[in-house]
Amino acid sequence: MCDQKSIYIHVPFCVKKCVYCDFYSETHLSLIPDYIKSLQKEIETRSGSKDKINTIYFGGGTPSLLPVKDIENLLQIIGDKFLISRDVEVTLEVNPGTVDLNYLRQLKKAGINRLSIGVQSFNNNKLRFLGRIHTADQAVKTIDHADKAGFDNISIDLIYGVPFETETRWLEDLKQAVMIAPSHLSCYMLTIEPGTPLGEKLKKGLVSPLDSRVMSRLFKKTSRFLGEFKYEHYEISNFSKGRQNRSKHNSKYWDMTPYYGFGPAAHSYDTKIRSWNHQSIETYIKDMDSGRLPVKDREILTLDQKMMEMIMLRLRTLEGIDMNGFESQFQISFQNYFNEILDHIRKEELGRFQDKRFALTLEGKVHLNNISEVFAKKIFL
Ligand code: SF4
Incomplete structure (x- = not known):
């Protein structure tokens, strides 16, 4: 196990909720300034020791909704409070449709060195079905802008297994992805979670999940197809061009390396205890304003x-x-x-x-x- 820890920052804001999503995020973007202040306080309060950090991850939600200045300040605070490794991987999740070339250039300058772009599909019907805010063209443009902004470590997220998915249709997404040739690809199987709009539709019988045998076939096809293009299937949903392009941050979760999680709903783990913050931006801000840690609960792992x-x-x-x-x-x-x-x-x-x-x-x-x-x-x- 690596002796360097990780930092995860949860950015719980989205322009609009996608129909399949059960991650914690809200659409009250006016809360961003107060959230940032609370986040800074949480980082400052919890960083008692000079732990060594070699991965920082801004996840969400939609971290690309944050002003770059705020991201820069957060990285500055993290740099002051922790010992940051020279080869630190700093990832930010980007939702196409929320960024332009200038934003991405500024992100690069601010110290972000890896982007995870939520493309999900290159097919507009599929994007509409998923309730995404962007089109396929916008996704392609975002990848191009990321490249122009100087990012050489780019990951693309894709989703497969929507109810009308066929092998041919999914292969179209994969073919387009390998043409773009990002250094990393995450291919997630769609799961219809209860409590989401899609889960509700399922309950009412308005959609039915893809047959599990078809889903298994798509999973195996994905691995074989990407293997032909030299993507290593290093984790069930993740593929990289060589070991050097694996997600260092996520690899540490699979290694059970300790991590700090900052922000509403973020989890932290220190090899003995796992704790998690309140899943409410308002409670999070209130707690930090009154000097309390925003921890909802913790468990000691047996x-x-x-x-x-x-x-x-x-x-x-x-x-x-x-x-x-x-x-x-x-x-x-x-x-x-x-x-x-x-x-x-x-x-x-x-x-x-x-x-x-x-x-x-x-x-x-x-x-x-x-x-x-x-x-x-x-x-x-
Ligand atoms: S953009 Fe991401 S986090 Fe936000 S609702 Fe869609 S899937 Fe969920």
Whole structure:
């Protein structure tokens, strides 16, 4: 595990809610100035130690709604309060339709060195279905502007599995993405979450989810197609041109490295305790105004919980679970303790051992949820 920590900043503002989204964000953009003040206070209050930081991530919500001056000030405060590694990765999520070339140039100057652009699709019908605020042309223009602004570390987010998706249609998105050739791609399967407008439509029978077998086929097709274009499938939803272009920030989550989470609804983890902030901008601002930390709750992780998390997170990755690391952390042999489960997985060709590691095959990743449940039963029952 890396000895350098991460910082995640949650920016809970969006121009309009997308119909599938269950991330915490609100559309009251007039609250941005007060939110920024509170955020600065939270960072200053919680940064008692001079922890080393090598990744900073502005996620959301729509971080590209923040004025660059505010982003610059936040980075300045973080730089004053923490020890920032020379090769720090500083990512900001960008929603096409909220930025122009000038904004992106200023972002670069402010110290952002990686962009994650929420393209989602190059098909206008699909974008409309998802309730996105931008068109395919605007997405392409944003990528072009990011390139012109000097960003060489660009990630594109795509979504697949909308109810009317076909393999041909999804391949069109992938083909367009590889033509643009970003250094990183995240391809997320659409899940219809309860409580979202799409979830409501599902309840009323107005939409039906894509058949799970079709979804699995799309997942495997994505991996193979991107593999042909030299994108390494290094995590279940993530692909990079070589190891150097992996998301350092997200890789640290999958390694269970400690992180600070600032802002409403942000989670923090310090290897023993996980805590999370109130999921309300108003409560967050009120708490910071009255000198209280905006923490809603915290939990102390038991060894069993940590073991389960490690298994779930590492099975998502290309490298899988490191036998030696597991044994030194939990004082038991992964291979012996889960012997029966592992035998079964291997017989079904869903996973394999290699170089003292255990990882799922592509077919195994299709069944990740079921496999995780089997491990959970062994650990908790
Ligand atoms: S822009 Fe992103 S965070 Fe905002 S509603 Fe859409 S998916 Fe959710």
